[in-house]
Amino acid sequence: MNQNLYNYILGIADNSLILGQRLGELTGHGPSLETDIACTNISLDLFGQVRSYYQYAAKIAGDKRTEDDIAMLRKEREYVNVLLVEQPNTNFAYTIARQFLFDVYHFLFLTQLEKSKDLTLSAIATKSLKEVSYHQRFSTDWLKRLGDGTSESKAKMQEAINDLWTYTDELFHQTEADKAMVAEGIGVDVTTLKKAYYEKVEAVLSEATLETPESKWFQKGGKQGIHTEHLGYLLTDLQYMQRTYPNMEW
Amino acid sequence: MSTKNWPLWEVFVRSKNGLEHRHCGSLHAADEEMALENARDVYTRRSEGVSIWVVESKHITASNPENNGEMFEPAQDKVYRHPTFYDLPDEVKHM
Numbered sequence: 001m002n003q004n005l006y007n008y009i010l011g012i013a014d015n016s017l018i019l020g021q022r023l024g025e026l027t028g029h030g031p032s033l034e035t036d037i038a039c040t041n042i043s044l045d046l047f048g049q050v051r052s053y054y055q056y057a058a059k060i061a062g063d064k065r066t067e068d069d070i071a072m073l074r075k076e077r078e079y080v081n082v083l084l085v086e087q088p089n090t091n092f093a094y095t096i097a098r099q100f101l102f103d104v105y106h107f108l109f110l111t112q113l114e115k116s117k118d119l120t121l122s123a124i125a126t127k128s129l130k131e132v133s134y135h136q137r138f139s140t141d142w143l144k145r146l147g148d149g150t151s152e153s154k155a156k157m158q159e160a161i162n163d164l165w166t167y168t169d170e171l172f173h174q175t176e177a178d179k180a181m182v183a184e185g186i187g188v189d190v191t192t193l194k195k196a197y198y199e200k201v202e203a204v205l206s207e208a209t210l211e212t213p214e215s216k217w218f219q220k221g222g223k224q225g226i227h228t229e230h231l232g233y234l235l236t237d238l239q240y241m242q243r244t245y246p247n248m249e250w
Numbered sequence: 251m252s253t254k255n256w257p258l259w260e261v262f263v264r265s266k267n268g269l270e271h272r273h274c275g276s277l278h279a280a281d282e283e284m285a286l287e288n289a290r291d292v293y294t295r296r297s298e299g300v301s302i303w304v305v306e307s308k309h310i311t312a313s314n315p316e317n318n319g320e321m322f323e324p325a326q327d328k329v330y331r332h333p334t335f336y337d338l339p340d341e342v343k344h345m
Contacts, residue, residue: 032256032278033277033278033292034277034278034279034288034291034292035288037288037291037292037295038287038288038291041291041295137287138287141283141284141287145280145284
C-alpha cells in the first residue's frame with residue numbers, strides 16, 4: 001500500500017467531510033428556508049466529493065476497509081482536516097466566513113489538482129471544480145452582503161473574519177505526505193497557493209468594506225491530528241449511527 | 251428566523267431547450283441576484299432546469315377570483331371556439 005498517497009487523499013477528503021458535516025447541522029436551522037437549502041446543498045456537494053476520495057483511499061488501502069469505515073470509524077486524532085473547517089456555526093456570519101475562507105483555498109487547490117499525474121485525483125478535481133466555483137460564488141456574495149450591509153451585519157461579519165483568520169495559515173502547511181506526493185507530480189504544492197489566496201481574500205474583504213485582520217499569529221495542528229475541542233463533538237454526531245449499530249446499512 | 255421577510259419572488263424554470271419557462275413556485279430574496287441563486291438552490295438542484303427567470307411577485311397583475319364568472323364563464327358554452335372538430339395529426343403535440 002502506498003501510505004503517502006493514502007494519507008494524501010485523507011488530507012483532502014477530511015476537509016470536505018468535516019465541513020460538509022458542519023453545514024449539514026444547519027438542516028432545518030438555517031436563517032431562512034432558502035439559505036438553509038443552499039447550505040445543505042453545499043454540504044451534499046462536499047459529501048459527494050468525499051465519497052470519490054474515500055473510495056479511492058479504500059482501493060489504495062487494499063484491505064477490508066470500505067469508504068464508510070474510513071469516513072466513519074477513525075478516532076479524533078486520525079482525522080487530518082484543517083482546524084478551519086471544524087469551527088462551529090456560531091452564527092450565520094461565522095458560517096459564511098468559514099465557507100468563504102475555505103472556498104477560496106479549495107478552488108485554487110482543485111485547479112492545481114486537476115493537473116495531477118494521478119488520473120483519479122485529476123478526474124475528481126475536474127468534477128468538483130464546478131461545484132466549488134458555485135460555493136465560492138455563494139459565500140462571496142453573502143460576505144459582501146453582510147459586510148456591506150447594516151452596521152450590525154458588518155460588525156458580525158468582521159468579528160467572524162477576525163476570529164477565523166487565525167486558522168487560515170494552516171491551509172498552506174505541507175505534511176510529509178504532501179511533500180512526497182508533490183515530488184511525484186501527484187500532489188499540489190500548497191505553499192504556492194498562499195499568495196494568490198491572500199490576494200483574493202483581501203480583494204473580496206475590501207469590496208465587502210471589511211478589514212483584513214493584521215494578526216500574524218496562526219493556529220495549526222489539524223493536519224497532524226491535533227484538533228480544537230470542537231471536533232470531538234462533531235465526530236460524536238457524525239459517527240453515532242455506526243458506533244451504536246456497527247455495520248448497519250441503509 | 252427573522253420576523254422581517256424579504257420580498258416574494260416568482261420562479262419560472264425552463265426544463266429543457268425548446269420548451270417554455272413554467273412557473274414552479276415562489277421564494278423570498280433581498281434582490282434579483284439573490285432570487286436567482288435561491289431559485290437555483292431551491293428549484294433546480296435535481297437538474298430540473300436549463301434556464302431560470304425570476305420576477306418579483308408584486309409585478310404580477312392577477313385576475314380576481316371573484317370575477318371568474320364574467321371573465322371565464324362566457325367561453326364555456328361556445329364550443330365552436332375550440333378546435334375540437336378537426337382531427338389533429340399525432341405529430342402536433344402541444345395543442
